Amino acid sequence: MTVATYEQCINELKRLGIKYSMVDHPAAKTTEEADHYIEGYEGARTKTMFLHDKHHQHYMIIMDDAKRMDFKKFQEISGTKRISMAKDEEIMDELGLKPGIISPFGLINNEAKDIKIYVDQMVLDEPIWTFHPNENTHTIFLDNQDVLKFIEAQGFTYEVINL
Known part of the structure; x- marks a missing residue:
């Protein structure tokens, strides 16, 4: 991988x-820490x-x-039954990402195209989304439709859900 x-x-x-736009910041180990670095954006x-x-079906x-x-x-x-967090090794094997930096950008590395992707309606209603772009020293800001375009360009479909 x-x-x-x-x-x-x-x-x-x-x-x-x-x-996209980008904010560079110190390494963020939690979402709370990352949010602190992008306050006001x-x-x-x-x-x-x-x-x-x-x-062993994977879900994003x-x-x-x-x-x-x-x-x-x-x-x-x-x-499905018995849903749980994927193990660190699975994250690396399926997405090429380290835990804590998971984002749709890891889909680039999933050659099997076997991950089921779900987008919560609450976030879909927001026009701009933020992610770590495969490193936790940056936060990237993208239009929600561009994130969906990225997912589809990697050969995936997604389903909108209400969690």
């Missing part, structure tokens, strides 16, 4: 003609959850970072 890099993310955004603070079920959920993940509700929505 290729390790997802900041340069890889930026090059793919340029290739797709996606405009407009954009939904997102978190990207990477989960698996008992059959993009949601507002202030919202609590409701595992039971997600199981009902997705029709």
